[in-house]
Amino acid sequence: MIENDSGKKIFRVGILGYGTVGSGVAQVLLESRPTLKEKTGLDIRLHKIAEKDEAKLKEARFDRSLWTDDARKVIQDPSVDIVVEVIGGIEPARTFVKEALAAGKFVVTANKALLATHGQELFEAALAAHSAIGFEASVCGGVPIIGAIRDGLVANRIDSLCGILNGTTNYILTRMLEEGASYADALKEAQSRGYAEANPALDVTGGDAAHKLVLLANLSFHSIFHLSDVHTEGIDKISLEDVRYASELGYTLKLLAIARRREEKGAEGVELRVHPALIPRAHPLASVRDVFNAVLVRGDATGEVMFYGRGAGKLPTASAIVADIVDAARGSASQTFTKLQFFQKDRPALPVVPMAQVQSRYYVHFRVTDRPGVMGKLAAVLGEHEVSIASLIQKDQQANGEVSIIILTHQTLEERFRRALKEIEALPFVRQPSRFIRVGEG
Ligand code: HSE
Numbered sequence: 144m145i146e147n148d149s150g151k152k153i154f155r156v157g158i159l160g161y162g163t164v165g166s167g168v169a170q171v172l173l174e175s176r177p178t179l180k181e182k183t184g185l186d187i188r189l190h191k192i193a194e195k196d197e198a199k200l201k202e203a204r205f206d207r208s209l210w211t212d213d214a215r216k217v218i219q220d221p222s223v224d225i226v227v228e229v230i231g232g233i234e235p236a237r238t239f240v241k242e243a244l245a246a247g248k249f250v251v252t253a254n255k256a257l258l259a260t261h262g263q264e265l266f267e268a269a270l271a272a273h274s275a276i277g278f279e280a281s282v283c284g285g286v287p288i289i290g291a292i293r294d295g296l297v298a299n300r301i302d303s304l305c306g307i308l309n310g311t312t313n314y315i316l317t318r319m320l321e322e323g324a325s326y327a328d329a330l331k332e333a334q335s336r337g338y339a340e341a342n343p344a345l346d347v348t349g350g351d352a353a354h355k356l357v358l359l360a361n362l363s364f365h366s367i368f369h370l371s372d373v374h375t376e377g378i379d380k381i382s383l384e385d386v387r388y389a390s391e392l393g394y395t396l397k398l399l400a401i402a403r404r405r406e407e408k409g410a411e412g413v414e415l416r417v418h419p420a421l422i423p424r425a426h427p428l429a430s431v432r433d434v435f436n437a438v439l440v441r442g443d444a445t446g447e448v449m450f451y452g453r454g455a456g457k458l459p460t461a462s463a464i465v466a467d468i469v470d471a472a473r474g475s476a477s478q479t480f481t482k483l484q485f486f487q488k489d490r491p492a493l494p495v496v497p498m499a500q501v502q503s504r505y506y507v508h509f510r511v512t513d514r515p516g517v518m519g520k521l522a523a524v525l526g527e528h529e530v531s532i533a534s535l536i537q538k539d540q541q542a543n544g545e546v547s548i549i550i551l552t553h554q555t556l557e558e559r560f561r562r563a564l565k566e567i568e569a570l571p572f573v574r575q576p577s578r579f580i581r582v583g584e585g
Contacts, residue, residue: 154472155190157217157248159239160230161199163337164253164280165192167461168227169205175465185472193217218243225471227464228252231341237261244272249471251464253280256345259354259370262361275480277467282355283308283436285459286452287466292362292440293479299442301363303403305584306438307431308355308417310455311339311346312378312398317432320386320395338434338455348377349417352400356417359438360402364413366493374498376418385508385578388536388549394421394506394582395429401584405496412496421506421582499558504533504582506551509567510575513546517572521548524570528563530555545574551582 156172158165172189179187189205193214200210214230217223218239226243228250230236236257241264243250250269252258258265258281269276279289283306292301307313311333318329330347333339345351353373360368378398386396399420405412422429427449431437436454441447453459470476511517522532531553538547552560564577 152184153186153188154224154468155188155222156225156227156468157191157193157220157223158189158227158229159193159214159217159236160228161192161194161196161203162229162231163457164460164464165194165227165229166199166203167457168229168464169203171458171461171465172468173205179465179469183469183473185469187468187472190223191217191220214239215242218246218248223248225249225251225468227468228254228257229464230254231256233257233260237265240265240276241268244268244274244276247272247274249274249277249476251277251280251467251471253278253460253464255281255351255354255358259357262358263367270481273477275471275477277464277470277476278358279467280460280463282358283438283450283452284310284454284456285462286436286438286450286454287463288359288438288450289362290466291448291450292359296440296442296445296448299444301404301440301442303401303441304356304359304363304438305399305401305403305428306356306359307397307428307436308352308359308400308438308454309346309349309398310434310436310453311343312349312352313431313436313454314338314434315347316378316386316396316398319383320390321432326383333434336434337457346377347379349375349398350377352398352417356400356402356415359400360413360415363402363440364404364493366413368413368415368493368495372415372495374416374418374501378419381419381580382508382578385506385580388508388538388547389421389506389580392506392534392536392549392551393424395424396421396580397428397431399428399584404493410494412494414496414501416498416501419580420584421580422584499556499561501557502554503557503560504552504554505530505560505579506549506582507564507577507579509548509550509573509577510545511548512572512574513540513544514572518548520570520572521550521567524566525550525552525563528559528566530560530563 226248314333315329318324353375403414437451533551536549
C-alpha cells in the first residue's frame, strides 16, 4: 500500500507490456517527469518494463537496463510502487494483476475486457490487499469519464448514458460515409494507427463498446452488471446502401452504447445495449467523427453533460494511465477506492430490461417484387402489430422487377416490430431478408 502520508516523494512505476499503450506510458512518464514534479511535488520514475517480445523495443527510448522479459521481475521488485498492466486480454493479465495486488502494489490498467469480465474478483482482491486499481484508461482513452462520473457528478442520480465508446468503429464509419472507403480498407487503417484491439472482431462486433458500457453502468447505477446483460450488435452487418438511404433522409450512422434507467409501475430497471443507430445530423453525437469518442450523461441535477475526446491511441490512453499513477502517488486513489463501492457484492441488483421491451423507432428496408398490392400488404401487417409508419420511400425498380421500400416507423416496442418483420418475411413477394437499423437513442 502506498503511504503518501509518510512523506514518500519518490514513486517507481513498472509497466507490463510494451505495445502501443505501454510505449505511450513510457514516453509520457519520461517526458513529463519534470512537469509532474513541478505540479505535484512527487518524483514519478519509470523503473522497469516487462515485454516478452524484444522486437517491440526496437524504437524504445528508455535505458535498456530497465527492460526485462519476465513480468514477475516487475511485480516482485520491492522498489516498484505502481504496476501498470497494459498487456490486454484476460490471461496472463488477470493473474499478474492479482499477484501485483497481493504484493502490495497499486495497479493501473486500461484493460476493459478484464474488468468487465473479472472486475468483481479483482476489486475484491484490491480491497483485501488494502490497495487499489485505477482504471480511467479503460473507457474512452484520453477522456476522463470515469473520474467525472465518480467524482464530478457524484451529486447526481444518473438517469442515462449514451455514447460512442469505440474509436475504431467510429473511424471506420466516418471513412466509409465521408470518403466512400471500403470497410476492409478503413479497418486496416484503424489497425495501423493503433486504434483497434489485438482482435479487431471485438471492435466491429460491438464487444469492446459493451465492455466499456458494463464499467460505466456499474459505476453510474451502483449495481453489478455483467457482459451478458448487454444486448450487443456491431457494425459488421451494416450495408452501405442503407447508410446512403438514411443519409438522404437526414440521418447519420453511429455505433451507440446506451444505458438507461427505467421506472415502470414503481419498478426500476436498466436498459443496456450496444447497436448501430441512425441519429439526426443535428444530434450532438452526430458530429463526433473519426477516432473520437463522446458520452452524453444525463444527471438529475445537471441535466445533460457531454464528454468528448480521443477514445483510442497511444498518447491519449497514456494520458489517462499517468493520471491514475499520479492519483496513486498522491494517496487519493486508495482513499477513493475503499469508498467507491464499485463491484461490491452487497449492492442491490437493478434488473435489466429485456431487449423485447425496449422502445425504438426503426428504419427498415424491404426488398420486394414490384406489383400492385405489395405496399398495402406491408402497411397492413405493420398496422396489425401496432407499428405505425412515419415515412416511406420506394426506390426505382431494378431490371429484375425488384424494388426497395424504405420505411421509417414511429416509436414502438421491439417485440412488436420483430413480430411484424417475421410475418412480412414469410410473404411470397418478399425477395430478400429485410434489414433494419434502430433510429435515435430510443
Ligand atoms: N479498440 C478500442 C477503440 C481502443 O477502438 O476504441 C480503446 O479502448
